[in-house]
Amino acid sequence: MRYTTIIDMTELATLYRNHNVRLVYLHLVLKSGYHDHDRDLYDCSIRRLAMEIGLSLGAVRHALKQLEKHKLIERQSNLWYVRKFVASQAITPRAKTERQQKRIEQLAEARRQQEQRELQLEVERQQRERNWSQGKTNYMIYYEQQLKLAAAGDENAQRIVRQGEATYKAHQESMRQQNNQKGK
Numbered sequence: 001m002r003y004t005t006i007i008d009m010t011e012l013a014t015l016y017r018n019h020n021v022r023l024v025y026l027h028l029v030l031k032s033g034y035h036d037h038d039r040d041l042y043d044c045s046i047r048r049l050a051m052e053i054g055l056s057l058g059a060v061r062h063a064l065k066q067l068e069k070h071k072l073i074e075r076q077s078n079l080w081y082v083r084k085f086v087a088s089q090a091i092t093p094r095a096k097t098e099r100q101q102k103r104i105e106q107l108a109e110a111r112r113q114q115e116q117r118e119l120q121l122e123v124e125r126q127q128r129e130r131n132w133s134q135g136k137t138n139y140m141i142y143y144e145q146q147l148k149l150a151a152a153g154d155e156n157a158q159r160i161v162r163q164g165e166a167t168y169k170a171h172q173e174s175m176r177q178q179n180n181q182k183g184k
Helices: 013-017 019-031 046-053 057-069 098-133 138-151 155-183
Strands: 041-043 073-076 079-082
Touching (some): 013 019, 013 057, 046 057, 057 073, 098 138, 138 155
16 A cells, blocks of 8 residues: 545536546546656556546546646656646745744745835836836936925025036936937
8 A cells, every 4th residue: 555645626626526537537646656767657548547447438538638638637658647746835834943933034024025125126117117208217307306396495405406407418318319219
């Protein structure tokens, strides 16, 4: 007697409701090899499979077609490859000590921060694209905001406007040149 793994077909309701599909899959899982040279492989014709299971040839063909469609089995020349597990995200082991728990929490926080950075970069990229479509760079928009603040009397904004005027004009000229090149 030996043990084996099997995919939980209850999540694939259309397959699980069909008794023949369920029976064929279970039979293939149980009969497939478990040694290094034949792991998850079963050498069997459709006729022999029908005879072993006790179903009609048409029922077995239909069941095999459904299982292939959902990628639970695959025909490899004269062998059937049976998928017994789904490769998915690794399950994080539970912490056995307080130190391990802190490490898991640190990794989760780092992952969350990385996702936030990626999201922020994507938002900035979309903003840059909107700005470029309007013929402006990020600096030009920043400078124009400072102009408004300077007009309202903000001394720091007035200093930024004086120092950044040449840069703003250079950005304007660069955008004009790019727009002219696009128009050609």
